[in-house]
Amino acid sequence: MADQIVSVRMPVSLLNELKILAEKNHFLDVSEEVRSLLRDKWLEHSDPRQFKVYAVKKSIEKVSRPEQIKALKDTLKLLEEINEL
Numbered sequence: 001m002a003d004q005i006v007s008v009r010m011p012v013s014l015l016n017e018l019k020i021l022a023e024k025n026h027f028l029d030v031s032e033e034v035r036s037l038l039r040d041k042w043l044e045h046s047d048p049r050q051f052k053v054y055a056v057k058k059s060i061e062k063v064s065r066p067e068q069i070k071a072l073k074d075t076l077k078l079l080e081e082i083n084e085l
Contacts, residue, residue, distance in 0.1 A: 008034070015030065018030045018033050018034065021033050040054075049083055053076070053079070053080060053083065056072075056076055056079065057076065059072075060072045060073060060076065
């Protein structure tokens, strides 16, 4: 996969919103936030089932207690197995 550089012009208000989102999501700059948003939308439209699994994985990352994490991961594995059927 080759890297591409893209220049984007946007209104100041959109840039400010992206800066707030980048800080909230712990990205170093706006470009990482834009890549994340594009990746999420691409996954959502390329394979909706795969996007649902990705969304569940992102939710699991937000859980803090180890026993909850294990239970959610086990549930995710079962969902992936069911999805393969």
